[in-house]
Amino acid sequence: MDSCNKSTRDSSPFDCLLFDLDETLYSAKIGIGEATKRNIDDFLVQECGFQETQTKILRVELFKTYGSSLAGLRALGYDIDADDYHSFVHGRLPYDSIKPDAQLRNLLRTINQRKIIFTNSDRIHATKALDRLGIRDCFEQIICFETMNPNLAKSTRPDEFPVVLKPSLDAFRIAIDVAEIDPRRTLFLDDSIRNVAAGKAVGLRTALVGKSIKIKEADFVLETVNSLAQAIPEIWLGEGQRMTRTRSQMDPILATAPIGA
Numbered sequence: 001m002d003s004c005n006k007s008t009r010d011s012s013p014f015d016c017l018l019f020d021l022d023e024t025l026y027s028a029k030i031g032i033g034e035a036t037k038r039n040i041d042d043f044l045v046q047e048c049g050f051q052e053t054q055t056k057i058l059r060v061e062l063f064k065t066y067g068s069s070l071a072g073l074r075a076l077g078y079d080i081d082a083d084d085y086h087s088f089v090h091g092r093l094p095y096d097s098i099k100p101d102a103q104l105r106n107l108l109r110t111i112n113q114r115k116i117i118f119t120n121s122d123r124i125h126a127t128k129a130l131d132r133l134g135i136r137d138c139f140e141q142i143i144c145f146e147t148m149n150p151n152l153a154k155s156t157r158p159d160e161f162p163v164v165l166k167p168s169l170d171a172f173r174i175a176i177d178v179a180e181i182d183p184r185r186t187l188f189l190d191d192s193i194r195n196v197a198a199g200k201a202v203g204l205r206t207a208l209v210g211k212s213i214k215i216k217e218a219d220f221v222l223e224t225v226n227s228l229a230q231a232i233p234e235i236w237l238g239e240g241q242r243m244t245r246t247r248s249q250m251d252p253i254l255a256t257a258p259i260g261a
C-alpha cells in the first residue's frame, strides 16, 4: 500500500474518489448532525415564525421533499439568504467535537488517485470541518453548496433558481462536470442511502459509509471510512497484481462488521 507508483494507479479500477464530508469522514456519533438539526429547528422558529411544536415534522418533510430545509423554504416562497441560513445553522456548531484524525489522514495520503469532496454543506463549514479533522490538504477540490448553486445570490425571487443539492441528479451532473471525472472510474462515498442511490443512477461506483446494511445501489458498504483499505483494496491495486479477494469472499467480512460508525 505504500508503493504509490504510476503502475498502481494504472491498474486500479478508480481514477478518482469522491467523498461526502459530514458523517462520512467523521462519525455520526460525535453529534454534529444532531446539533445541526437543533439549529435548523431554531432557525424555523426564530427566522421563519413557525411554532416550536411544528419544527421537527416540518424539517423532516422539507428534507424528504426538497433535499434540505433551505431548499424547501425557498421553494415555498421564503426569501432566505443562503449565507444567512448557513451562518445560523453551521456557525454555532460545536466544532471542537471534530477531532484531528491522524489515522484517516495517513490512509488518505496512501491513495494516489484524485480525491475530491462533494458535500451539500457550504464552503465555510466544509473547510472548518476538514481543518478540524486535519485532512483539508488531502483533497484537490471541494464541490459544495456554492458550486451547485452559483446563481442563487443573483435571484430576484426565492423560487427563481431552485436550490440544487444531492441527491438531485443535477447535483451529480454538476459535480461530474466540474471535477471532469469519468463516473465509471470514480468511487463515490457517502453515508446517505439516497445519495448513494442517486450516485449509482448517474453511473458512479458507490460506497455506503457508516452503515452495515446492504443496498443494491451500493457496490461497497463500510462501517467507517477508516476501514477503506479492508473493504475496498481495489483502490490500491497495482499492475500485475491479482485481486486477492473477490466480492463474494468479502461479503462475510462485511456482514460481520459491527453496526454503527
Ligand SMILES: [Mg+2]
Binding pocket: 020, 021, 022, 023, 024, 190, 191, 192
Ligand atoms: Mg453526509
